[in-house]
Amino acid sequence: MGLGRRDAWQTLAVPTSDHLVRVSTLTGQSVHLADGRRLGTIEDLTIQAGDADPAVERVLVRLDRSSRVLIPWTAIHRFAADAVDLHVTTTPVDDPTWLRAPVGEPLPLSEGEVCLRRDVLDTQIVNVNGHHLVRVADVLLERLDQPAPPAPPSPPAPPAPPAPPAPDESQDPDELAPAARLEVVAVDVGFGSVVRRLGLGRLAERFAEEAVPWEELHLVSTRGNRAQLATTDALIHRIDAASLAALLQKLPPPAAGDVLRRVPIERASAALAAAPEELGGRLLTTVSEERATAIVDALPEKRARGYRRLLHRTPLPRRRFHRTRSWRRR
Amino acid sequence: MTRAPLFRRRAGLAALLAVVGPGLLAGLSDDDPAGITTYSSLGASYGYQLLWVLLLSTIALILFHDLASRMGVVTGQGLIGLVRERYGVRIAFGAAAVLLIANLGTTAAEFAGIAAGFSLFGIPSFLSVPTAALLVSFLVLRGSFHRVEHLLLLLGSVFITYIAAGLLAHPDWSAVVHGLVVPSMPVNRTALILVTATVGTTLAPWGLSFMQSYAVDKKLTIADLRYERIDVVTGAVLTGVIGLFVVIASAATLHDRGITVETAADAAIALEPAAGHLASTLFAVGLIGAALLAASILPLSTSYSVCEFVGTSAAVDDHFRDAKLFYAVFAVTTVAAVLAVLTPGAPLIAILVLTQALNAILLVPLLFLMYGMARDPDLLGPFRASRLQASMYIVTIAFISICVLALGALSLSSGS
Numbered sequence: 001m002g003l004g005r006r007d008a009w010q011t012l013a014v015p016t017s018d019h020l021v022r023v024s025t026l027t028g029q030s031v032h033l034a035d036g037r038r039l040g041t042i043e044d045l046t047i048q049a050g051d052a053d054p055a056v057e058r059v060l061v062r063l064d065r066s067s068r069v070l071i072p073w074t075a076i077h078r079f080a081a082d083a084v085d086l087h088v089t090t091t092p093v094d095d096p097t098w099l100r101a102p103v104g105e106p107l108p109l110s111e112g113e114v115c116l117r118r119d120v121l122d123t124q125i126v127n128v129n130g131h132h133l134v135r136v137a138d139v140l141l142e143r144l145d146q147p148a149p150p151a152p153p154s155p156p157a158p159p160a161p162p163a164p165p166a167p168d169e170s171q172d173p174d175e176l177a178p179a180a181r182l183e184v185v186a187v188d189v190g191f192g193s194v195v196r197r198l199g200l201g202r203l204a205e206r207f208a209e210e211a212v213p214w215e216e217l218h219l220v221s222t223r224g225n226r227a228q229l230a231t232t233d234a235l236i237h238r239i240d241a242a243s244l245a246a247l248l249q250k251l252p253p254p255a256a257g258d259v260l261r262r263v264p265i266e267r268a269s270a271a272l273a274a275a276p277e278e279l280g281g282r283l284l285t286t287v288s289e290e291r292a293t294a295i296v297d298a299l300p301e302k303r304a305r306g307y308r309r310l311l312h313r314t315p316l317p318r319r320r321f322h323r324t325r326s327w328r329r330r
Numbered sequence: 331m332t333r334a335p336l337f338r339r340r341a342g343l344a345a346l347l348a349v350v351g352p353g354l355l356a357g358l359s360d361d362d363p364a365g366i367t368t369y370s371s372l373g374a375s376y377g378y379q380l381l382w383v384l385l386l387s388t389i390a391l392i393l394f395h396d397l398a399s400r401m402g403v404v405t406g407q408g409l410i411g412l413v414r415e416r417y418g419v420r421i422a423f424g425a426a427a428v429l430l431i432a433n434l435g436t437t438a439a440e441f442a443g444i445a446a447g448f449s450l451f452g453i454p455s456f457l458s459v460p461t462a463a464l465l466v467s468f469l470v471l472r473g474s475f476h477r478v479e480h481l482l483l484l485l486g487s488v489f490i491t492y493i494a495a496g497l498l499a500h501p502d503w504s505a506v507v508h509g510l511v512v513p514s515m516p517v518n519r520t521a522l523i524l525v526t527a528t529v530g531t532t533l534a535p536w537g538l539s540f541m542q543s544y545a546v547d548k549k550l551t552i553a554d555l556r557y558e559r560i561d562v563v564t565g566a567v568l569t570g571v572i573g574l575f576v577v578i579a580s581a582a583t584l585h586d587r588g589i590t591v592e593t594a595a596d597a598a599i600a601l602e603p604a605a606g607h608l609a610s611t612l613f614a615v616g617l618i619g620a621a622l623l624a625a626s627i628l629p630l631s632t633s634y635s636v637c638e639f640v641g642t643s644a645a646v647d648d649h650f651r652d653a654k655l656f657y658a659v660f661a662v663t664t665v666a667a668v669l670a671v672l673t674p675g676a677p678l679i680a681i682l683v684l685t686q687a688l689n690a691i692l693l694v695p696l697l698f699l700m701y702g703m704a705r706d707p708d709l710l711g712p713f714r715a716s717r718l719q720a721s722m723y724i725v726t727i728a729f730i731s732i733c734v735l736a737l738g739a740l741s742l743s744s745g746s
Binding site: 106118122123124132133134135136137189191194197198220221222223251252253254255257279282283285286 | 403404405406407411414415418419420422423546549550551552553554638640641642643707708711
């Protein structure tokens with residue numbers, strides 16, 4: 001992998017490699033069938049967000065104005081800078097592993113599967129250790145021609161079509177090996193990538209490039225956040241209470257609410273004990289009353305009293321009480 | 331242990347007070363000097379006849395401020411950030427760039443309003459403008475979120491002066507009601523300019539952007555949405571009512587005597603012979619307060635938008651070292667606006683006209699972008715706009731588009 005794991009979070013320079021590709025340059029590329037017919041253009045790429053080394057699983061291809069199809073990564077035969085070729089001549093109608101996804105309807109994704117363009121590119125992320133909220137300017141993928149390392153079990157992917165023939169000496173360098181993977185290694189959060197995507201390549205060079213390794217970030221987009229939370233070995237489940245409290249302060253309330261709903265009660269309580277009371281009170285309103293009560297009950301008694309007082313406060317009952325009392329006096 | 335349900339008693343006034351802010355501030359700051367000038371001109375030139383435009387503008391304000399706050403609360407993102415996520419960097423860049431330029435011009439207009447307001451009390455602009463800039467900068471940069479919000483809301487209370495000024499003008503209330511509910515309009519360029527300007531100044535792009543970003547900065551949650559709606563409607567209705575009283579004050583005093591006004595300060599001066607010194611003074615105090623409030627909100631709105639586009643931290647409570655860009659944009663916007671106002675011979679009128687044009691140009695595409703996001707189930711889930719809401723958005727956008735296009739066509743034809 002292009003970037004190694006580090007103990008403390010910081011942004012790195014974007015690694016340079018012939019095998020490194022950017023999601024922003026992949027989307028819009030033409031996709032051709034093996035017989036040369038043009039199928040459509042790449043609209044998105046999907047991965048399993050909770051994987052430690054997530055690789056592209058499926059490619060969303062836009063066929064025309066109203067139809068799209070999700071095809072498995074293994075259907076790709078040649079992967080070049082300007083076009084992607086499939087090793088099949090079938091159409092979406094013929095192949096049951098190609099899932100149709102009409103425009104305007106939800107994509108048929110498996111649990112934990114996220115789209116790199118829709119759910120990651122240009123969305124916010126938070127670094128789990130440093131608690132910085134930043135926006136993704138690009139997603140960096142590395143082409144790896146060796147087999148994938150052993151990985152924890154993940155949700156079943158659609159059945160793959162027959163593997164392509166083994167490569168020989170005279171093989172096209174863009175042709176993929178049978179076990180080739182396109183692995184997400186990092187996201188680029190530098191402003192240079194934004195400038196580059198605006199078509200100002202020369203100006204982009206003036207800005208420092210900054211990359212955040214994939215394993216050190218937490219996605220904030222609705223689907224990305226939930227997909228990572230659903231994975232028990234995601235980094236967010238392993239950070240301490242103080243870090244979780246700092247993270248809750250940085251996350252927008254919808255994402256913070258998702259975190260409070262998914263982490264164990266004890267961890268949620270410990271995080272709220274370390275968070276400012278006003279914020280904690282607001283976040284408690286994003287979870288069910290039963291869960292909020294359980295979280296507050298698990299707090300140290302002094303903090304629990306503070307939260308109960310905060311959530312109970314309203315002058316209305318007291319005002320009614322005063323009115324009743326004065327009425328009785330008369 | 332038996333205990334009352336945790337949330338039952340949170341509902342009520344305390345919950346509402348905890349939420350109030352974004353809608354009131356975004357609404358009231360729309361009654362800035364440019365707005366007061368437009369409303370004064372509307373009343374001075376056409377009396378009560380075009381009051382219905384103000385009513386429609388207020389409805390449009392409620393619709394789109396409600397949408398902005400809902401998008402902010404549900405997605406946790408400001409408007410420009412959400413545009414970048416949904417439509418990509420190119421469209422977001424276009425929106426942020428035009429917003430930045432337009433906001434710079436509008437901030438200059440606010441400081442020009444401060445200068446004009448204080449000049450009515452004999453205080454020169456080289457004293458009033460830098461002092462006001464320092465005051466708003468200190469307020470926003472040094473205060474905590476809640477302190478800033480409370481002080482800004484206190485500043486907003488100065489708008490009561492316009493209501494007093496309108497009442498002192500002894501208006502013809504039957505004509506007011508007729509003008510509000512019976513739409514009629516002279517077919518000429520001046521009337522069209524005033525109608526478009528009234529819509530444009532009430533529903534400003536920077537107000538929409540501020541509304542959404544501020545709701546995010548305040549960390550409002552979905553549980554707060556119903557209270558936030560009250561905040562939005564209250565803010566928009568107050569904005570409309572204040573605008574109404576400014577039109578009434580001008581219509582009752584200036585229109586009857588055939589006086590037209592170029593600026594809000596002209597209106598304050600012209601009020602004196604007809605409505606008395608107190609009405610004139612109240613109008614001037616209102617102008618200063620309105621300008622101070624908008625001069626605080628505009629750089630804040632600009633900072634939010636730029637940071638959301640770039641992708642860096644943007645919150646009033648952030649420390650300088652964590653949000654350098656946020657504070658830098660605030661400072662640059664304020665300083666540039668102050669310099670534009672204080673530079674002798676600066677083409678201030680040209681800047682203001684260009685700003686109004688940019689705001690009008692930006693408003694329609696921005697509303698279309700908001701409409702697209704409002705209907706996106708991936709973004710808003712169960713909070714996406716219903717068919718009824720969507721059709722109301724479309725009607726509003728169509729009305730504003732027709733105004734802007736008609737004005738553009740008239741301008742081109744008169745220019746050729």
